[in-house]
Amino acid sequence: MEHGMLQARGLCKSYGDNQVLHDLDLDILPGKIYGLIGRNGAGKTTLLSILTAQNTKNAGEVTYNGEDVWENRKALDDICFSRELETTLFSSRNNLKVRHYLRSAAIFYPRWDEEYARRLAEEFRLEPKKRISQLSKGQLSMVTILIALASGAPITILDEPAAGLDVVARERFYQLLLEDYAKTGRTFIVSTHIIEEAASVFENVIILDEGRILENRPTEELLEQFRYVSGREDVVEEACRGLEVLSVSRMGRHANASVRGGAAQLAALDGYDVDVSPMNLQNVFVALCGHGDSQ
Amino acid sequence: MHGSLNDQSLIYLQIAQMLEDDILRGVYREEEQVPSTNELARVYHINPATAAKGINLLVTDGILYKRRGIGMFVAPGAEEAVKAKRRAAFYQDFIKPLVREGKSLGVTGEELLAMTRRAMEEGD
Amino acid sequence: MAKALKYLLVTNWAAIVFLPAAVAVVLLACILTGVPAGADNLFSTYFASMPSLLIIVLFVFGCTLSSSTLHVALSFGCRRKDYFLALQGIVVIYAAVAWAIHLILCRLPALLPWTANFQTMARMLNTTFWLYPLLALGMTFLGCLCGLVFTRSRRVAVLLYALSFGVMIGVTTSLAIAWMGEPNGEIPPAQSPFILAAAAITVGIVILAEVLLGRFIRRYCVK
Numbered sequence: 001m002e003h004g005m006l007q008a009r010g011l012c013k014s015y016g017d018n019q020v021l022h023d024l025d026l027d028i029l030p031g032k033i034y035g036l037i038g039r040n041g042a043g044k045t046t047l048l049s050i051l052t053a054q055n056t057k058n059a060g061e062v063t064y065n066g067e068d069v070w071e072n073r074k075a076l077d078d079i080c081f082s083r084e085l086e087t088t089l090f091s092s093r094n095n096l097k098v099r100h101y102l103r104s105a106a107i108f109y110p111r112w113d114e115e116y117a118r119r120l121a122e123e124f125r126l127e128p129k130k131r132i133s134q135l136s137k138g139q140l141s142m143v144t145i146l147i148a149l150a151s152g153a154p155i156t157i158l159d160e161p162a163a164g165l166d167v168v169a170r171e172r173f174y175q176l177l178l179e180d181y182a183k184t185g186r187t188f189i190v191s192t193h194i195i196e197e198a199a200s201v202f203e204n205v206i207i208l209d210e211g212r213i214l215e216n217r218p219t220e221e222l223l224e225q226f227r228y229v230s231g232r233e234d235v236v237e238e239a240c241r242g243l244e245v246l247s248v249s250r251m252g253r254h255a256n257a258s259v260r261g262g263a264a265q266l267a268a269l270d271g272y273d274v275d276v277s278p279m280n281l282q283n284v285f286v287a288l289c290g291h292g293d294s295q
Numbered sequence: 296m297h298g299s300l301n302d303q304s305l306i307y308l309q310i311a312q313m314l315e316d317d318i319l320r321g322v323y324r325e326e327e328q329v330p331s332t333n334e335l336a337r338v339y340h341i342n343p344a345t346a347a348k349g350i351n352l353l354v355t356d357g358i359l360y361k362r363r364g365i366g367m368f369v370a371p372g373a374e375e376a377v378k379a380k381r382r383a384a385f386y387q388d389f390i391k392p393l394v395r396e397g398k399s400l401g402v403t404g405e406e407l408l409a410m411t412r413r414a415m416e417e418g419d
Numbered sequence: 420m421a422k423a424l425k426y427l428l429v430t431n432w433a434a435i436v437f438l439p440a441a442v443a444v445v446l447l448a449c450i451l452t453g454v455p456a457g458a459d460n461l462f463s464t465y466f467a468s469m470p471s472l473l474i475i476v477l478f479v480f481g482c483t484l485s486s487s488t489l490h491v492a493l494s495f496g497c498r499r500k501d502y503f504l505a506l507q508g509i510v511v512i513y514a515a516v517a518w519a520i521h522l523i524l525c526r527l528p529a530l531l532p533w534t535a536n537f538q539t540m541a542r543m544l545n546t547t548f549w550l551y552p553l554l555a556l557g558m559t560f561l562g563c564l565c566g567l568v569f570t571r572s573r574r575v576a577v578l579l580y581a582l583s584f585g586v587m588i589g590v591t592t593s594l595a596i597a598w599m600g601e602p603n604g605e606i607p608p609a610q611s612p613f614i615l616a617a618a619a620i621t622v623g624i625v626i627l628a629e630v631l632l633g634r635f636i637r638r639y640c641v642k
Contacts, residue, residue: 033342046642054493054641076496083494096487100430107426108495174340182333182343200306200341220305220345273399280302 003030003078003154003187004065006051011060013046013211020046021211024060028155028189033181035202035219036191037281039289043211044191045083048157052081064155077110080153084160085140087133098135098143099128111152120146120176137164145173149180157189162198170194174201199281209289219281226284227266230256231274239272246287258287298339306341310349315358315377323369329359331366356380423497423505430488431509434480438516441476442469442524470521470551471591474558477513478583481562484509486570493641503636506563514555521551550594550618557621558587560628567635586624593617 011024020043028034028051038044049055051062053069053076061068064075087094102121106112121128124142135143141164148158162170178201181188189206192198199205205222207215215222229236233255236248243261250256258279259266269276279287300309314329323329330338335346350367353359358377360370370376397407428435449462465472485506492502561583569576593613 032344049641052496054496056638056640071498071500073498073501076498079496081494081496096491101491103429104426104491105495107422107429108492108497171340175337178336178340178343182336196302200300200339200345203342203344219342220307220348223305273395278303278305 005029006062006064006069006079006155006187008047008051008062009060011047011050011062012058013043013050013055014058019211021050021057024211024213026051026206026213026216028187029204030154030187031185032187032203033177033201034187034189035195035198035205036189036208037193037195037205037285038191038208040193042208042289044208045159047208048081048159048189048191052076052079052157054081078154079157080109080148080151080155081157082144082148082151082159082161084163085132085135085143087135087140094132096132097128098126098130098132101132101143102128102147105147105151109151109153113150113152117146117150120149138166138169139164141165142169145176149176152184153186155187155189157191159191160193161190162192162194170197174198177201195285196280196282205281207285207288214288222284223278223281224263225260225266226279226287227259227261227269228256228277228279228283229259229269229274230254230277231272235272236274239269239274242268247290258283300339300341307345307348307352310335310339310341310346311352314349314353315381318358318369318373318377325369325371325373327369328365329367329369420501420504420508423492423501424508426492426497427484427488427505427509428512431480431484434484435512435516438473438476438513439520442473442520445469466524469524473517473520474554474587477517477555478558478562478565478587480513481510481559481564482566482569484566485563486566489567489636489639490570490641493639499636499639503633506632506636510556510559510563513559514552517555518552550614550621553618553621553625554587554590557624557628558583560625560632561586564628564632564635567632567639571635586620590617590620593620 006026006028008024008026011021011026012019013021024047026047036044036048046055050057051069053062053071063069064072064078067075069075069079085094102117106114106117120142124139124146126139126142126146132140132143141161144158145161148156148161162173165173174197177188177190180186190198190202199219202219204217205215205219206213229240231239231254233250233253236255236257240257240259242265243259246258246260248255248257266276299313300306314323317323317329329350332343332346332350335341335349336343339346350359354361354367356376357370358373358380359367362368394407402410445462445465449466452460452462489502493499561579565576565579565583568579593616596613
């Protein structure tokens, strides 16, 4: 599916005195599955709502194909932001019926696939007559997923789609996502807490920490830079000399360090009597965003 | 991530290794088609781009080749190519760690060679 | 704009149908209880106050129209401008339906003919041709505004509700005063100062509501 790039430059957003996004730059290249990971309160939903022109910004610009997204019909037609649904709407129960909610989605998304939506609703066992306030957590997530997939939008953004699902349902979600991606090649941005399961699905990963983008690169490129180095603490210390040490945990004279470095520097670790093992995405994320909380 | 993939090494490397192992085991013979990137992605719940990277690695090494419009096929002489590739890495991947481990345990050179000979005899 | 209008129509068609349906039920009840022959009962009161009741109903519909639809529409990628324009469309539809009903109700007793003669608010609002639809528009817009403000700040919304009813009472009082100046039961001329005052207030309300609505919608954030 041919479409353009979504770009943000110098994005700032504050709620009152609290600055949520700090001078943020982001490029979303078309045709990839992006994972957006970050702690609670890092600003993921805020960032996504600003990228999709549903929320206002204090500074910076967001463009799609070079044009500002705000009130831009072409951009809004090409973007779907499927949010976490809540059972309450403005502190009263959300009494919209599922059927009506889906019909509303069908009205707004120009590429909506009704047949696909019906099949998914059947598979997810969503009762169309039920009200949103009556849905379980899992079913709420399924509605989010259904809308995102059936929208057919060239840039489809899912905010915590797997949050309410059990592990079997989550596996099915990744499968559906990959199937759709294989068929359409559209751009997906999936924001999630459940990092390790989803890591292999993401081609690129965006790490958001306290309103700043720490990383935006191919998942494998990121993982290649990180290692655990463990052994006797003095040997570990020497071995890690040329590397960036993110954290070290000790048990007596045993030390386990999380390190980051280039290929050559990491290769040099072979010369020392230490155990070197890879870090998965979740480990990398905790190392980068843990801020020594648990230390 | 699904099935036999783990997080001990990069996924695309594991994909390449799996296909190589299958070629050695005779699962895919010369001129036979191997699974497409989409199929691999579907079965293992990984991004198609990752699967493609693994396959491209094997194409670069001359183990697979592409038939336009059809898919990826096992190249002639692939089995030998895989063995040659692994043989070249054998020293780095197996021998050196073996020696290093032996050293840290205080195993002497003669003991190591004796053990190796015994293992070779037992293997028969 | 078309998508937004379709969305508003699809989510609120029940309200649009309710108006003539409710009136038809009251009419039926009137006929069954002998109102045309001069009976003075519950239903004759309903019939007489129908036009002003409709205005109040429009206000309530205005509230429910906007309170959830803006949020949902924006989260599905609707442009704010499109929503604002679509809102105009549907409010006009509401007002037009109410106006049509009002015209029919006013002509009905004379047309059929019914012996009873309703010297009530119904005829007050029939004073000048353009006053009723104007009032219908104004109150619906006010309702929309109240509904939207309610999602942000309940306190301000309650104030607005109170203000709206105050306005409505003010306008109808103005009309009543105009009527009292016509002892023969004739329809007061449009030039009567009270009529003009009522009209001016209503036009002011419509303009104010539109401006505030536009501002509110433009600044609304779906967090």
